[in-house]
Every structure is written in structure tokens, then in C-alpha cells.
Amino acid sequence: MSQARQSVAAAKRIVVKVGSSSLTTAIGGLDPSRLDALVDALAARSKAGSQVVLVSSGAIAAGLAPLGIGKRPKDLATQQAAASVGQLELVHAYATSFARYDLTVGQLLLTADDVVRRSHYRNAQRTFSRLLALGVVPVVNENDTVATDEIRFGDNDRLAALVAHLIGADALVLLSDVDALYDGDPRRGGARRITEVADESDLADVIAGTTGASGVGTGGMASKLAAARLASSAGVPVLLASAADAATALSAADVGTAFAATGSRLSARRFWLAHAADSAGSLKLDDGAVAAVVTRRRSLLAAGIADVAGDFDAGDVVDLTDLTGRVVARGVVAFDAVELPAMIGRSSAHLAPEQRREVVHADDLVPLPHRT
Numbered sequence: 060m061s062q063a064r065q066s067v068a069a070a071k072r073i074v075v076k077v078g079s080s081s082l083t084t085a086i087g088g089l090d091p092s093r094l095d096a097l098v099d100a101l102a103a104r105s106k107a108g109s110q111v112v113l114v115s116s117g118a119i120a121a122g123l124a125p126l127g128i129g130k131r132p133k134d135l136a137t138q139q140a141a142a143s144v145g146q147l148e149l150v151h152a153y154a155t156s157f158a159r160y161d162l163t164v165g166q167l168l169l170t171a172d173d174v175v176r177r178s179h180y181r182n183a184q185r186t187f188s189r190l191l192a193l194g195v196v197p198v199v200n201e202n203d204t205v206a207t208d209e210i211r212f213g214d215n216d217r218l219a220a221l222v223a224h225l226i227g228a229d230a231l232v233l234l235s236d237v238d239a240l241y242d243g244d245p246r247r248g249g250a251r252r253i254t255e256v257a258d259e260s261d262l263a264d265v266i267a268g269t270t271g272a273s274g275v276g277t278g279g280m281a282s283k284l285a286a287a288r289l290a291s292s293a294g295v296p297v298l299l300a301s302a303a304d305a306a307t308a309l310s311a312a313d314v315g316t317a318f319a320a321t322g323s324r325l326s327a328r329r330f331w332l333a334h335a336a337d338s339a340g341s342l343k344l345d346d347g348a349v350a351a352v353v354t355r356r357r358s359l360l361a362a363g364i365a366d367v368a369g370d371f372d373a374g375d376v377v378d379l380t381d382l383t384g385r386v387v388a389r390g391v392v393a394f395d396a397v398e399l400p401a402m403i404g405r406s407s408a409h410l411a412p413e414q415r416r417e418v419v420h421a422d423d424l425v426p427l428p429h430r431t
């Protein structure tokens with residue numbers, strides 16, 4: 060059995076994400092028998108001593124039937140109305156279902172702001188940890204009713220990966236309507252199941268579609284793959300499996316696709332910087348500066364900057380790119396955007412005394428893995 064599967068089986072703290080398509084019926088609305096089957100598996104895990112956090116989609120899908128709407132609406136206002144009605148149905152169904160095992164659920168609705176702003180990030184961390192200490196099963200979703208297009212996570216796979224790191228989970232399980240990652244969309248036939256992903260090379264031939272079969276979810280396999288990469292590169296092993304296989308998936312059986320943790324666990328601050336924070340602009344680095352910050356983990360000095368874009372203030376997060384525009388790192392910038400153009404390309408000796416300091420300090424800088 061692979062290390063990743065063992066980690067899922069042994070995880071003391073585990074985040075499980077389930078997609079809309081795994082909770083709803085073909086004619087719309089929640090499917091109580093599928094929801095109960097999922098809760099059976101999660102409750103068993105909880106009774107066995109693990110802390111379980113459930114990230115559940117399905118608010119919009121669950122709201123369609125009560126509102127007499129036939130298919131997933133395209134406009135944001137109707138999606139929000141459906142989520143408003145559906146989220147209530149969803150948590151009520153979970154509360155009732157977990158109560159069969161004397162387990163209490165708590166609802167946590169997050170917006171992107173809750174992880175983008177550092178003070179909010181810490182606050183969310185505290186809430187999770189208190190809920191878990193109290194033996195509650197947190198049921199998490201995006202706060203769809205207030206999220207606007209600009210501030211949306213947009214997909215719960217990413218939200219689940221962020222939550223897994225936020226709470227220091229030992230493993231992340233992504234449950235869907237498909238039983239594994241394949242090298243191509245299995246609906247087309249001839250696709251091969253990927254059982255283990257040890258590193259990026261195992262994903263070289265994989266084509267992940269951006270739409271699901273059900274029409275009720277978002278993002279398709281592409282968003283699951285992105286989330287699995289995000290979590291595994293930050294030290295959290297991931298198992299992607301079918302919701303119908305939840306019980307076996309949680310007990311290390313050979314189902315689904317297991318992603319080994321590739322990177323080391325980042326501190327909460329570095330993870331936030333790399334994956335959650337909004338970037339307010341970018342700095343284009345020459346080759347020497349890229350090598351200095353990415354390979355040698357040095358601070359970024361004005362001399363290595365070739366160009367500045369965006370309207371940021373000192374203290375904002377910016378992307379650092381190479382000369383081709385590829386993002387190689389992110390960091391907290393120490394100068395306002397208006398001040399930098401006159402400084403870039405100059406060595407310290409040619410800068411005013413108050414400008415002779417790092418533009419991005421090494422402690423505030425995270426290199427990003429190269430993605431093809």
C-alpha cells in the first residue's frame with residue numbers, strides 16, 4: 060500500500076470534500092440515501108477517533124427543486140437565491156443524518172476574504188480548532204449568498220485544499236461522481252485509471268476536463284486536479300475517489316487516485332502567501348534575480364527588477380515573474396508601486412539612503428513550483 064493511502068487511513072485530522080453531483084438526484088434536489096451513506100462513512104471515522112471536517116458542495120443544486128428551477132442557473136443572483144434556500148436544506152439534512160450517530164454538526168460558510176486577509180485566516184483557524192476540540196463535525200461551504208464573482212473561490216475543491224492546510228489536516232479526500240483520475244475523460248471511453256501520483260511526471264499525459272457530467276457541479280476534474288496539486292505540494296496527501304466508495308476510500312483500500320505529499324508543509328504564513336493571498340501587482344525579474352530568489356532563497360533587491368506592474372502599496376502581496384512573465388514566486392513588497400520605477404535596475408550604491416533595503420525580504424517570499 061502506498062504511503063499516501065496509509066496516511067489517509069491513519070489521519071487523525073482529515074478533510075473530506077464532496078461534490079454536488081454526488082449528493083443530488085437526476086431530477087434535482089438532495090438525495091437522502093446518498094447523503095446518509097456518506098455520513099455513515101464519516102461518522103464511522105469520527106467514532107474511530109479522527110477529527111473530520113466535511114467540505115460539502117450542493118447548496119445551489121439543493122435549492123433548485125424547492126424553487127421549481129429546472130437546471131443550474133447561469134446568473135449570479137439566481138445562483139445566490141438557490142444557495143440561500145439550498146444551504147439550509149443541506150445542513151439540515153447533515154444535522155439530521157449525523158444525529159443518528161449522536162454527532163453534532165456546525166456550519167462554516169467562508170468567503171475568499173476569510174483566507175485572503177491574514178487576520179481573517181487566523182480567525183478561521185481558531186474557529187475550526189475550537190469546533191474540533193468540542194467534538195463537532197464542521198460542515199464547510201463557500202458563502203455563496205454573499206460571494207460576488209470577483210471574490211469567489213468558485214470551486215470547493217480549492218476551498219477544501221485551503222481548509223486542509225489551514226487546519227493542519229493529515230490528509231484530504233476529494234469525493235466525486237467519478238471513481239478516480241483517468242488520463243482522459245472516462246465518458247469518452249478508452250481512458251486509463253491513474254492509481255498513484257508520486258510526482259508531476261505521473262500527470263504528464265493526463266487531460267482533465269473542465270465540465271462534469273451532471274451539470275450541477277463546477278470545474279470538473281480540472282479543478283480537482285488543481286486542488287490535489289495544491290494540497291500535495293504543501294505536504295498534505297490527497298485521495299481522489301468516488302463518493303459511492305467513501306467508506307472504502309477512508310480505509311486505505313485500493314480505490315481512486317492517491318497523490319503523495321511532494322512538498323514540505325509550509326508555515327501558515329507561507330502557505331497563505333503562496334496560495335491564498337490576492338496579488339496586487341507583479342515585479343518582472345531578470346535571470347540573475349530569479350536564480351537568487353528561487354534557488355538561493357535570497358531577498359529581492361531593486362537591481363534585479365526589470366519591470367513593475369500594478370497599483371500596490373508597501374505591505375501588499377505581489378507576483379514575481381521571470382522575463383517571459385511566468386510567475387516564479389510571491390512575496391510581500393516593501394515599497395509602493397509609484398516609488399519603484401525610479402529604483403529598478405539600480406544597485407544599492409545608486410539609490411537614496413532610505414531606499415537601500417530589500418524590495419521583497421527573503422522571509423516574506425515563497426518560490427512557487429514550476430507547472431507545465
Ligand SMILES: Nc1ncnc2c1ncn2[C@@H]1O[C@H](COP(=O)(O)OP(=O)(O)O)[C@@H](O)[C@H]1O
Nearest residue numbers: 078079080235237241243244268271276279280
Ligand atoms: N481525466 C479525467 N479523469 C476523470 N474524470 C474526468 C476527467 N476529465 C473529465 N472528467 C469528468 O469530470 C467529472 C467530475 O467533475 P464534476 O462532475 O464537476 O464533479 P463534482 O460535482 O464531484 O465536483 C467526471 O464525472 C468526469 O466525467
Ligand SMILES: N[C@@H](CCC(=O)OP(=O)(O)O)C(=O)O
Nearest residue numbers: 079116117118119215276277
Ligand atoms: N458552493 C457551491 C458549490 C461549488 C462547487 O465547487 O461545486 P462542485 O463542483 O459540485 O464541488 C454550492 O454549494 O452549490
